[in-house]
Amino acid sequence: MLLLVLSAFVAILYNDQFQPFQAAVGFSLLGYTFTTYMIPRVSTAFIKRGLFGRDMSKIGKPICPETIGVIPAICYMFLMILFIPFMYVRYYYHGDGSSLSEPASLFPNGKLSSFLSGMLCLQSMILLGLMDDLFDIRWRHKFFLPAIAAIPLLVIYYVDFGVTSVLIPSFLKRCLNVTSNSFDLGVFYYFYMAAVAIFCPNSVNILAGINGLEVGQTVVIAVLLILNDLCYMLMGDLGSPAYSVHLYSSCMLIPFLGISLGLLKFNWFPARVFVGDTWCYFSGMVFAVVGISGHFAKTLLLFFVPQILNFIYSSPQLFHLVPCPRHRLPHFDAKDGLMHNSWTEYDRDHPIKKVMVPIFSAFEKIRLIKLVRNSNGTIIKSSNMTLINLVIIWFGPKREDHLCALIMALQFLTGLFMLILRHTVAPMLFGFDNSWNMLERRWN
Numbered sequence: 001m002l003l004l005v006l007s008a009f010v011a012i013l014y015n016d017q018f019q020p021f022q023a024a025v026g027f028s029l030l031g032y033t034f035t036t037y038m039i040p041r042v043s044t045a046f047i048k049r050g051l052f053g054r055d056m057s058k059i060g061k062p063i064c065p066e067t068i069g070v071i072p073a074i075c076y077m078f079l080m081i082l083f084i085p086f087m088y089v090r091y092y093y094h095g096d097g098s099s100l101s102e103p104a105s106l107f108p109n110g111k112l113s114s115f116l117s118g119m120l121c122l123q124s125m126i127l128l129g130l131m132d133d134l135f136d137i138r139w140r141h142k143f144f145l146p147a148i149a150a151i152p153l154l155v156i157y158y159v160d161f162g163v164t165s166v167l168i169p170s171f172l173k174r175c176l177n178v179t180s181n182s183f184d185l186g187v188f189y190y191f192y193m194a195a196v197a198i199f200c201p202n203s204v205n206i207l208a209g210i211n212g213l214e215v216g217q218t219v220v221i222a223v224l225l226i227l228n229d230l231c232y233m234l235m236g237d238l239g240s241p242a243y244s245v246h247l248y249s250s251c252m253l254i255p256f257l258g259i260s261l262g263l264l265k266f267n268w269f270p271a272r273v274f275v276g277d278t279w280c281y282f283s284g285m286v287f288a289v290v291g292i293s294g295h296f297a298k299t300l301l302l303f304f305v306p307q308i309l310n311f312i313y314s315s316p317q318l319f320h321l322v323p324c325p326r327h328r329l330p331h332f333d334a335k336d337g338l339m340h341n342s343w344t345e346y347d348r349d350h351p352i353k354k355v356m357v358p359i360f361s362a363f364e365k366i367r368l369i370k371l372v373r374n375s376n377g378t379i380i381k382s383s384n385m386t387l388i389n390l391v392i393i394w395f396g397p398k399r400e401d402h403l404c405a406l407i408m409a410l411q412f413l414t415g416l417f418m419l420i421l422r423h424t425v426a427p428m429l430f431g432f433d434n435s436w437n438m439l440e441r442r443w444n
Contacts, residue, residue, distance in 0.1 A: 021233075023086035024251040027079050028258030034079075035072045035262030042071060043273060051133070053274055057211060057332045057339065057400050064271060067133040069214075069279025072259035073126045076286075079255050080119060087251055088112065110160040111248065117152040118252070118289040124149035125201060125285040129278030143202065146285060150197035153292055154190055161295065164189035169429040181430075196297045201284030203307035206314065208280065209329030209388050210339065211271035212404040215264040217307075218283040220408050222257045224303045224415040225290065226250055231423055249294040256286050269401030302418035306411050310387035313368075316356065317385050323350045328384035330392060330403070338397035341370060341389040343381045352379050367393060 046052065046065035054061040088107065128145050131137060165182040166189075173181055185192070208214045229246040260283070266273045291300030301308070317324035323344055330339040346352045352360075360382060363369040370393055372381035383389050391407055392398065398406065 019089060020087045020247060020251050021254075023083065023089075024254040027083050027086075027255045031072070031075055031079050031255050031258035032262040034075050035259045036265055038071050038075070039068055039263070039266050039273060043068065055211070055271060055274075056329065058270065059334050059337075064274050066274040067130065067276035067278055068266070068273040069263065069275035069277075069282065070126065070130055070133075072263045073122075073129075073278060073282040076256060076259050076282075077119065077122065077126070079259075080252070083251070083255065084112075084115070087115070087248075110156075111244075114153075114156050114160060114293045115248075117156040118293050120152045121149050121197075121289055122282060122285055125281045126278060129276065129281035132277040132281070144198060146197045146201050146281070146288070147194040149285065150194060150288065150292070153197075153289060154193060157193070157292060158190070163295075166298075167430055171429070193292050193297055196291060196300065197285065197288045199307075199311075200288040200291075200300075200304070201281040203304060203311060204284040205277060205280035206318075207307050207310045207387060209327075209386065210400050210404050211274075212264065212268045212401065213388070213407060214275050214280055215260055215267050215283075216404055216408045217411055218279075218287075219257065219260045219264060220411045220415065221287060221303050222253050222260060224412070224419060225287070225300070226253050226257070227416075228296075228299065228303075228419055228422070229253070231419075245294045245296075249290050249296075252286070252290050256283075269399070269404070299422055302422055303415045305414050305418060306387060306407075313387060313390065314385050317344070321353065322356060322382070322385070325384065328386050328389070330388055332400075333397070336397070337399060339392065339400055339403050340397045341383045341392040343372070344384055345381050346379060352382070369393070 043065040046067065047063065051065060051067045052063050053066045055064050088111075125146065128142065128149065132142060164186055165184045167182050168176075168178070168180075170181075204214060204218060207217060229250040232242045232246040233250070263273075263275060263279070267275055287300060287304075288297075291297040311318075316322045317328070323346070325342075325344060328342060331342045332338075333340055357379065360369055360371060360379060364371050368390065369385065370383040371379050374380050383393060388403070388407065391403065391410070395406065
């Protein structure tokens, strides 16, 4: 698999027809270099300004600078602004290097407006994340803010693309006895895309609690999305809409991968910095921007399966069916240096609801939760309901970096399986590649 991916990269890097891709690789290296250069030089300044926290996963709980995710985020914004001429260089010159006679008539203004609206969304999310790190905004106040940040992108989608139909599988069309292979959601499709913009940043933020995981999960998702892009770029027609939008997607993601790896270098065990909510909101919105502007928001969610499962699994605590501590991160045991699952405790003031007792008992039998009972059989403690704690229940206590690597591996394997399904089962269900048949009907 690795050899196949490397071969694909070599084929692209030595083909002039993939020119923005080569430039994106170069900007990715610049992003990694700049991020790794800046972080150690600004960390002390962050601590002096009071932006620091204690690492609960180390003996002695040392101080680490916090909100460092703003550094690679700002780096990415500058890189992508500088990248604009490279992304559209083929509209300035002929293949022989001579200038085009009428570049204004050929320049894709719609694509540029989509790109700039995406940058505006990301700037808004960086600001939201920074405000959250500084002022600790409550969940009920910040949960829907990504949808507001996504408004410029949704407006451009309406003007430039405007397709609001979803395709119906062939077997379902026969069962419903309908002739059309699509169903128009109308305005509800925009609510769906707004929901994607809300989910992606918040899901990255919810699946957190150990050093390296906030950045690590975004690295894995970015790699999976780039692999999905390569499937279209290497096997599709260079003049097709599918090729164009996936080239755009890869050019957004490859520089992002560079700055992410630079941040991961300092956030990996033993962590020297904390990324803060700024990184979670920014990185999640990068994926939302790519999925919406690249017209594959549904495919995007296939690579968020662990985040979706984590949200579903956490919902009893998130919706206060079960008491929810402010921090549900795993517990570090200084005696063995390992991460153990954390607990929610119940007492007379905070009793467990009767409706949850049989549910928890059933979960305990299938190892979805750990319970502690007193001598009367009453539940007095239950493990916190997060994917991280669940992995500890399944695989036992682990060192922080081993636990993070295990969750990242599960994320990659799940995403790879979904990628295979996307390019094998989906065409069989719909009779064609469902995303791009509709695109070609719109653009032709």
